[in-house]
Amino acid sequence: MKFLIITFALAGAIAAIPSLDLRTGDENVELGSVITDLINKTINSLIENLDEPLVLDDINVDENSEGLSGTIDVTNIKISGLKSLVATYIDVNLISKIMNITIHIPDINLQFAANVDVVLAELIPLYGAGKNSIDLSEIELTITGLIDIHDLKHIKVQDVGVLIHLDSATFNLNGLLNNVEFTALINTMLTDNVAAFINDNDALLSKVLGQIIEDIVNQNTTMENFESFP
Ligand SMILES: *[C@@H]1O[C@H](CO)[C@@H](O)[C@H](O)[C@H]1NC(C)=O
Numbered sequence: 001m002k003f004l005i006i007t008f009a010l011a012g013a014i015a016a017i018p019s020l021d022l023r024t025g026d027e028n029v030e031l032g033s034v035i036t037d038l039i040n041k042t043i044n045s046l047i048e049n050l051d052e053p054l055v056l057d058d059i060n061v062d063e064n065s066e067g068l069s070g071t072i073d074v075t076n077i078k079i080s081g082l083k084s085l086v087a088t089y090i091d092v093n094l095i096s097k098i099m100n101i102t103i104h105i106p107d108i109n110l111q112f113a114a115n116v117d118v119v120l121a122e123l124i125p126l127y128g129a130g131k132n133s134i135d136l137s138e139i140e141l142t143i144t145g146l147i148d149i150h151d152l153k154h155i156k157v158q159d160v161g162v163l164i165h166l167d168s169a170t171f172n173l174n175g176l177l178n179n180v181e182f183t184a185l186i187n188t189m190l191t192d193n194v195a196a197f198i199n200d201n202d203a204l205l206s207k208v209l210g211q212i213i214e215d216i217v218n219q220n221t222t223m224e225n226f227e228s229f230p
Pocket residue numbers: 040044086087088089090
């Protein structure tokens with residue numbers, strides 16, 4: 001372990017000196033794979049430490065504006081499937097600090113209870129209550145940005161962008177307008193369109209998802225994460 005800490009510290013110190021020529025010689029290939037393994041270990045340990053299902057805070061909206069008035073309560077929000085996340089491709093340029101990482105998740109299941117009673121645009125009433133579930137399949141994230149590994153206890157990332165692609169998004173919402181037929185229609189419409197919408201609008205989602213990933217990585221990486229490094 002001590003040897004590895006020294007190796008990483010060395011690798012970090014070298015990465016911190018951009019003028020050093022890392023482009024030639026076999027050592028660089030090895031150094032590159034050490035860094036790749038280190039990043040993969042970080043990802044794997046972030047995932048290992050996640051609860052499954054992951055329970056998120058309730059969301060309570062109590063609005064009274066022209067666009068939206070009324071209340072929305074979303075409770076019992078649970079996400080399963082993140083534990084199966086695998087980084088399938090990791091490329092980091094030690095000089096430019098540009099990272100390019102591909103993440104694959106076979107399935108994500110999102111469950112939540114919702115109680116909605118709002119009027120949209122002072123015109124359209126939207127209400128209903130029920131338990132809901134959304135299944136996403138074959139999710140692939142391409143994460144690019146800058147990675148700072150010179151302090152190995154605290155890997156930092158910035159300017160993170162995320163391109164997302166998924167095979168399908170299956171909606172099973174319940175209780176919309178307290179009307180079974182209407183709810184079935186909406187479920188079909190969402191299931192038919194949302195995956196394509198996400199795939200077509202990933203530039204739009206890229207910044208939002210990038211910010212979430214920056215927050216997770218920049219807050220969570222500590223040396224403890226590397227204790228299990230072989
Ligand atoms: C990262 O680690 C996982 C789990 O050990 C492994 O399946 C995967 O191939 C690794 N990815 C890379 C890019 O090395």
